[in-house]
Amino acid sequence: GYEDVLPYFRKSEDNDTFEGRYHGKGGPMGVSKPAAPLPICEAYFKAAQALGIPFNSDVTGAVQEGAAYYQLTQKNARRASTAMAFLHPNRSRPNLTVKLRANVRRIIVEAGRAMGVEMMDGTRIAAEQEVILSAGAIGSPRLLQLSGIGPADHLQDLGIEVALDQPQVGSNLQDHLDLYCIAEVSGPHTYDRFAKPHLSVLAGLQYLITRKGPVASSLFETGGFWYADPDARSPDLQFHLGLGTGIEAGVAAMPEGGVTLNSCYLRPRSRGTVRLASSDPAMAPLIDPNYCADPYDREMSIRGLKLTQEILGQDALSGFIKAERLPGPDVRTDDEYFDFICQHSKTSHHCAGTCAMGPDGTAVVTPRLRFNGINGLRVADASIMPRVVSSNTNAPTIMIGEKAADM
Ligand SMILES: Cc1cc2nc3c(=O)[nH]c(=O)nc-3n(C[C@H](O)[C@H](O)[C@H](O)COP(=O)(O)OP(=O)(O)OC[C@H]3O[C@@H](n4cnc5c(N)ncnc54)[C@H](O)[C@@H]3O)c2cc1C
Incomplete structure (x- = not known):
């Protein structure tokens, strides 16, 4: 609920004007x-x-x-992107590797478990624990479908081997x-x-x-x-x-x-x-x-x-x-x-909803962002919003990232 996620909105902010219940100071993101x-x-x-x-x-x-x-x-007076706010200050962390111009071709799924990803050049990156998909409300359902996770009839029409029939992947798009x-x-x-x-x-x-x-x-x-x-x-x-x-x-x-x-x-x-x-x-x-x-x-x-x-x-x-x-x-x-x-x-560039979170097994992800039907896979981006928020989507998506990090 709102009270659960409000601290994550505050946490990300370094607000130059407001501080209190709704705003934070000292966070990574300049506001x-x-x-x-x-x-x-x-x-x-x-x-x-x-x-x-x-x-x-x-x-x-x-x-x-x-x-x-x-x-x-x-x-x-300079744009504070998530890359500048969250990645650049942490580039030297031993548990972070940033690969530029590295496009993922598909998520590797074996026996119902996400094992890692295959890059466009064919190299593979194995997941030690989980794959966290964060390719956005367009990119995430696209990558899932390329990986055989989506509506079976659509995937079969394109000759893609079905790993999981999940009709909700790529549905429910809102903007x-x-x-x-x-x-x-x-x-x-x-x-x-x-x-x-x-x-x-x-x-x-x-x-x-x-x-x-x-x-x-x-x-x-x-x-x-x-x-x-x-x-x-x-x-x-x-x-x-x-x-x-x-x-x-x-x-x-x-x-x-x-x-x-x-x-x-x-x-x-x-x-x-x-x-x-x-x-x-x-x-x-x-x-x-x-x-x-x-x-x-x-x-x-x-x-x-x-x-x-x-x-x-x-x-x-x-x-x-x-x-x-x-x-x-x-x-x-x-x-x-x-x-x-x-x-x-x-x-308005506010796309959301294409891997919607929900409380029952028909939703794409659970409230803990776990992918229903595939082990070792979570989604954390604007695609998990069941309904697009009644405002801009950047801060809520950063909140989703902060909350996912705590999970
Ligand atoms: C032009 C524009 C203006 C906007 N203005 C505002 C605004 O003023 N205020 C506001 O609140 N919101 C704004 N938004 C919306 C906001 O930027 C998004 O809601 C937010 O960025 C969504 O975050 P996300 O993590 O879900 O997706 P994204 O920010 O899109 O991140 C997804 C990332 O995944 C990468 N990716 C995708 N597929 C692959 C792949 N196969 N392999 C590797 N990487 C991949 C993409 O390159 C991208 O870096 C704007 C959006 C746009 C496009």
Whole structure:
């Protein structure tokens, strides 16, 4: 439960702002307040407040709802990746070997036990105790299926010898679908102006000297949480204010520059799949996110998109915004909104659920992350989430890693 895993969230953090029940200091992962917010962020908070969405100084604290600055996995205005935070400081440990550009071809399973892994070059690494699979919500089910662990009919179709028929491997794929509302700004109010080469150079210099400015920005460090379903037990919408446009593929940058407000519905009912295109381990897998297959997801997503339009249309932002460009005035009916979503939405990169944990034997892994039906194998990554969390997935996945290490 939540109270069981909360200490692991705290443990990983070296938070530059908060400490207490929900946050930690002194952990390996730098967590920081944004280094480079712009005045348009404050205007966005006022616009949200005008619609009854309060400002929240910490949406990862006691209360999730509200408009907010996000904290970032940054340390000293530099991205704090898990490799930098957890691996680099421990490179000299005798029980750690890091192999770069080393792709695993398959997990070796003999008589129902994971014995080790075979690399793409054919070398084998034997497991003394267990194989811990941590290849992500796409990579883990892909590797399992390449190893003969997955839906038997699918594996047989591809000529892969079945080690274990487990239809749930690669099923239950969930993601948050990002929808975006884009407005043209009336002046240099966002970071779009730094697209010009001479200003890019200046931005680079500013970062080197002050550790501030656009280079220190994630561009999406403002946002918050609110409700598509007013009766939801906790927020089911998330926003990201993008301090520019042209960030999303397929959207042309505007002459004056722009601002983007993304929304995503956080508790999708639709489920997708990760399957293999072939038995060739060099081939990319077939990923079908199946977004909005459930009509409820469509309805909630459209509500979120309409709310972003309302926020950007508030008086508080009128000094910054010239006009909404996307979806724009031509999108009116729910069918038109859905067409717009089909054309312009994108992944939030929050894939989860494809090796789901559960209490009974039909789940892919047990609550101790042991693989049901294969001995000596555990999975520890975003794939074990039974349902995708109602937020970003990086910190929860790090929590899963911390908890797995304790197991
Ligand atoms: C572009 C992008 C932006 C994101 N932004 C945010 C954000 O702002 N906030 C947030 O909370 N989350 C964000 N996420 C999501 C977050 O990064 C993921 O939820 C998290 O990294 C999942 O961790 P994981 O360990 O499950 O998988 P991963 O981080 O994907 O790790 C899996 C690892 O396994 C390796 N691997 C896979 N297959 C093999 C193989 N066969 N052999 C060897 N190695 C293999 C991969 O190379 C990778 O290093 C973002 C994701 C992306 C892609």
